[in-house]
Every structure is written in structure tokens, then in C-alpha cells.
Amino acid sequence: MTRVLLVGPGAIGLTVAGAVLQRPEMALAVAARTPFDTIAVELDEERIECEVPVLTDPFAITGPFHLVLLGTKAHQTPAVAPWLAAACGPDTDVVVLQNGITHRERVEPLIGPASLVPAVVNIPADREAPGHVRVGFRRHLVVPDDGPGRRTAHRFTDTFLDVDTTADWHTAAWRKLVMNAVVGTITVLTRTTNTVLLDRDARTLAVALADEVQQVAIADGAALEPRDYGPVIDLVGDAGGDHRSSMTTDRVNGVPSEWRVRNLDVIQRAEKHGVDVPLFRHLTTLVRLGEPSDRP
Ligand SMILES: NC(=O)c1ccc[n+]([C@@H]2O[C@H](COP(=O)([O-])OP(=O)(O)OC[C@H]3O[C@@H](n4cnc5c(N)ncnc54)[C@H](OP(=O)(O)O)[C@@H]3O)[C@@H](O)[C@H]2O)c1
CATH class of the missing domain: 1.10.1040.10 (N-(1-d-carboxylethyl)-l-norvaline Dehydrogenase; domain 2)
Known part of the structure; x- marks a missing residue:
């Protein structure tokens, strides 16, 4: 099983979590500020709905995850440092689902030996309620063409989310x-x-x-x-x-x-x-x- 933790279940985090739920070998947990029980992702063509374990205390984490999805706004990143410290180990990929060009400067100091995967997020999405998101016409991430980036793209194969790698x-x-x-x-x-x-x-x-x-x-x-x-x-x-x-x-x-x-x-x-x-x-x-x- 690939253990996945979503930190920051907002519009974008929930959307990417919906794609995780389409892969049976991935087990999803959520680190939230505002608790909920069920993730519901509304796409034009289908609705993905699933109960998920939602944690509200970083001390509840036991051992590192394989994949951490960081879905907070950029300026909220320092506040989730305890979650990142608890969830990251040498075999963790941390996908930073944020806008801008300074993902590495912002997040690398918080993830210890884990690998950082900065993502360009091309997804118009609106959160309707805690755990519930409506996704627009594009569902696309761009990540670097390196080991962690290619691993990330592979993990989302056969989901509604397109993950492309780029050398630039x-x-x-x-x-x-x-x-x-x-x-x-x-x-x-x-x-x-x-x-x-x-x-x-x-x-x-x-x-x-x-x-x-x-x-x-x-x-x-x-x-x-x-x-x-x-x-x-x-x-x-x-x-x-x-x-x-x-x-x-x-x-x-x-x-x-x-x-x-x-x-x-x-x-x-x-x-x-x-x-x-x-x-x-x-x-x-x-x-x-x-x-x-x-x-x-
Ligand atoms: N939305 C879009 O259409 C869109 C499109 C492209 C790119 N982006 C980019 O994607 C990134 C995420 O945006 P978004 O729209 O998904 O943001 P958002 O909906 O505001 O989601 C942020 C999430 O982070 C959570 N959070 C904040 N502080 C936290 C803390 N201390 N502990 C735990 N969780 C915490 C929030 O918790 P609560 O649930 O308590 O609010 C919320 O669930 C941004 O960089 C944005 O620019 C967004």
C-alpha cells in the first residue's frame, strides 16, 4: 500500500485527493484544521465520494508516509510545519500544490530528508463545504522531470488528473x-x-x-x-x-x-x-x- 497524507484539504487538495481515491493501491488520510468525514469531488462527468480518516493532531501520526500532498495556501505553509515534520521520512515525496515559483524555498526547510515535488496547478476548483469540492474544466499538474516528479506522474496514471513532467x-x-x-x-x-x-x-x-x-x-x-x-x-x-x-x-x-x-x-x-x-x-x-x- 502507498500511504498518502493530504495536508490542507481545500479546493485543490481535495481535487488531487479525489484522483488518489481512484487508485486502489493508495491509502489516503487527511490532516485538517476543520474536521469532516467524507470527501466528495464533483467532476462534470462523475462524482467521487468516500469516507476517509481525518486527523486533527500531528501527534496522531505514526511513521512516515510515501506521498504527502501539500494543499494549503502558500502563506499558510509555516502553520503546517508540525504535520510535515511528522509525516516525512527519507522515502517520502512531498508534492507542493501551490501557485508561484518559490515552492522549494518555502517548503524544503520543513521536510527533512523527504523529496520535494513542486507542482504547477492548472485546476479551477471551488470548495463548496468542508470535504466537498467542485472541479472545473482542466485537471492538470506539471512537475519536474526528475525521479520524484516521474514517480508522482506514474502514481496518478489512469486517474482523472493529468500529471505531466517537464525538463524546464x-x-x-x-x-x-x-x-x-x-x-x-x-x-x-x-x-x-x-x-x-x-x-x-x-x-x-x-x-x-x-x-x-x-x-x-x-x-x-x-x-x-x-x-x-x-x-x-x-x-x-x-x-x-x-x-x-x-x-x-x-x-x-x-x-x-x-x-x-x-x-x-x-x-x-x-x-x-x-x-x-x-x-x-x-x-x-x-x-x-x-x-x-x-x-x-
Ligand atoms: N482554487 C483554485 O481554483 C486554484 C487554482 C490553481 C491554483 N491554486 C493554488 O492552489 C493552492 C491551494 O489553493 P486552494 O484554493 O485549494 O486553497 P483553500 O481552498 O483555501 O485550501 C487551503 C486548505 O488549507 C487548510 N489549512 C490552512 N491552514 C491550515 C492548518 N494550519 N492546518 C491544517 N490545514 C490548514 C485550509 O483549512 P480549512 O479547511 O480550515 O479552511 C484549507 O482546507 C494555492 O496556492 C492556490 O493559489 C488554486
């Missing part, structure tokens, strides 16, 4: 971050869904922001073609439908958001590489001032 994970992560930084900044400040990008002025602003952020990505080593994002912005506004980014949901709910991994990390890389991002920097100031805990 850094570029894949930056490609997503360019869009997250641009779309997140606009939707957080306007408290809107992605359809705001159908507005002509909002689209012009998105392109101007993407111009700046993509220069940072390229300076940071991402193999992105300059100015290739127009169609992507159109797709996010159109096919993305009324999806509200998780950062915007947090802002609307008045709780801390992931602005550091979506905005501050970009600005710090811009400073490191000497790239000027005046528009993105000023809008990030407004994003920061709207955070519950980052105002003066």
Missing part, C-alpha cells in the same frame, strides 16, 4: 505566474471575476502589466517568447468564465491572501535582475494596502 519546470511555473500576477492584481483590486478581462480597458491594462512581468520572467531564466500572452488573456476572460481567483476570494472574505507569492516575489526578482516594473510595483502597493495584516 521553471519556465512552466513562470508562465503561470505571469498570468496569475496580472489577472490576480486586476481582479483583487476590482473584486471581480476573470470576465473583467472582457472589458477593453482592463485588457489593455493586463497587457501592460504582462509586458513588465514577462520581462522579469525572462531575466530570471524563463524561456518565454516576448509578448505571447494576448491570446492567453483573452482565453482567461472568456473560457475562464465567471471563475474568481482564490486570491480574490480571500480578499472579498477579508482574510490574508497569497499576494507575496504572486506579487512580492515578482518585485524581488525584478530588483535582483535590475528590471524596471513601475506599473506592477504601484498596483502591488494597492494590493498590499488592502491586506488585513500588511497595512501600516
Whole structure:
């Protein structure tokens, strides 16, 4: 049996857990802050439902797991350090299901001898209730083409979740971050869904922001073609439908958001590489001032 622990059963963690439940050789447990009994994953074509053991105390863990799925928001990672310490051993793969480009810096210090698998998450999902998630039109992770990454992709064979490996994970992560930084900044400040990008002025602003952020990505080593994002912005506004980014949901709910991994990390890389991002920097100031805990 492959022992699997999901730490942080939110929208994305529950979705990936649903794929684990499709593999009979994997035994799933959940480390939760808010307890529940049953996981229910709503896909367009089917519903996966299963009772699972839910733990609320890291001291209840006996021995390491083979696979740990980290599904908290990036800024919630330090709070789950006791879970990671209890669940990780030399044979553990820790899949970090978070946005951004700094998975390794954030999580590697917390997992001892375990192997880290950073994932680019392409899954629009909304949690409806504790343990219950509705999953949108894409179910796709991108992980590095190394031993732990290939092992992870293999584990999800024949499930609804596509896990691809890439020799250039850094570029894949930056490609997503360019869009997250641009779309997140606009939707957080306007408290809107992605359809705001159908507005002509909002689209012009998105392109101007993407111009700046993509220069940072390229300076940071991402193999992105300059100015290739127009169609992507159109797709996010159109096919993305009324999806509200998780950062915007947090802002609307008045709780801390992931602005550091979506905005501050970009600005710090811009400073490191000497790239000027005046528009993105000023809008990030407004994003920061709207955070519950980052105002003066
Ligand atoms: N949702 C999307 O559509 C989407 C798409 C692509 C990428 N992402 C990225 O995926 C990552 C996860 O996002 P999400 O939307 O899945 O977040 P989420 O729904 O807010 O889930 C976070 C989970 O972590 C749990 N948690 C937080 N602190 C904890 C603690 N101290 N102990 C135990 N559990 C704790 C939360 O507990 P509670 O149950 O108590 O709230 C919740 O279950 C983020 O980096 C996000 O940017 C999200």
C-alpha cells in the first residue's frame, strides 16, 4: 500500500485527493484544521465520494508516509510545519500544490530528508463545504522531470488528473505566474471575476502589466517568447468564465491572501535582475494596502 497524507484539504487538495481515491493501491488520510468525514469531488462527468480518516493532531501520526500532498495556501505553509515534520521520512515525496515559483524555498526547510515535488496547478476548483469540492474544466499538474516528479506522474496514471513532467519546470511555473500576477492584481483590486478581462480597458491594462512581468520572467531564466500572452488573456476572460481567483476570494472574505507569492516575489526578482516594473510595483502597493495584516 502507498500511504498518502493530504495536508490542507481545500479546493485543490481535495481535487488531487479525489484522483488518489481512484487508485486502489493508495491509502489516503487527511490532516485538517476543520474536521469532516467524507470527501466528495464533483467532476462534470462523475462524482467521487468516500469516507476517509481525518486527523486533527500531528501527534496522531505514526511513521512516515510515501506521498504527502501539500494543499494549503502558500502563506499558510509555516502553520503546517508540525504535520510535515511528522509525516516525512527519507522515502517520502512531498508534492507542493501551490501557485508561484518559490515552492522549494518555502517548503524544503520543513521536510527533512523527504523529496520535494513542486507542482504547477492548472485546476479551477471551488470548495463548496468542508470535504466537498467542485472541479472545473482542466485537471492538470506539471512537475519536474526528475525521479520524484516521474514517480508522482506514474502514481496518478489512469486517474482523472493529468500529471505531466517537464525538463524546464521553471519556465512552466513562470508562465503561470505571469498570468496569475496580472489577472490576480486586476481582479483583487476590482473584486471581480476573470470576465473583467472582457472589458477593453482592463485588457489593455493586463497587457501592460504582462509586458513588465514577462520581462522579469525572462531575466530570471524563463524561456518565454516576448509578448505571447494576448491570446492567453483573452482565453482567461472568456473560457475562464465567471471563475474568481482564490486570491480574490480571500480578499472579498477579508482574510490574508497569497499576494507575496504572486506579487512580492515578482518585485524581488525584478530588483535582483535590475528590471524596471513601475506599473506592477504601484498596483502591488494597492494590493498590499488592502491586506488585513500588511497595512501600516
Ligand atoms: N482554487 C483554485 O481554483 C486554484 C487554482 C490553481 C491554483 N491554486 C493554488 O492552489 C493552492 C491551494 O489553493 P486552494 O484554493 O485549494 O486553497 P483553500 O481552498 O483555501 O485550501 C487551503 C486548505 O488549507 C487548510 N489549512 C490552512 N491552514 C491550515 C492548518 N494550519 N492546518 C491544517 N490545514 C490548514 C485550509 O483549512 P480549512 O479547511 O480550515 O479552511 C484549507 O482546507 C494555492 O496556492 C492556490 O493559489 C488554486
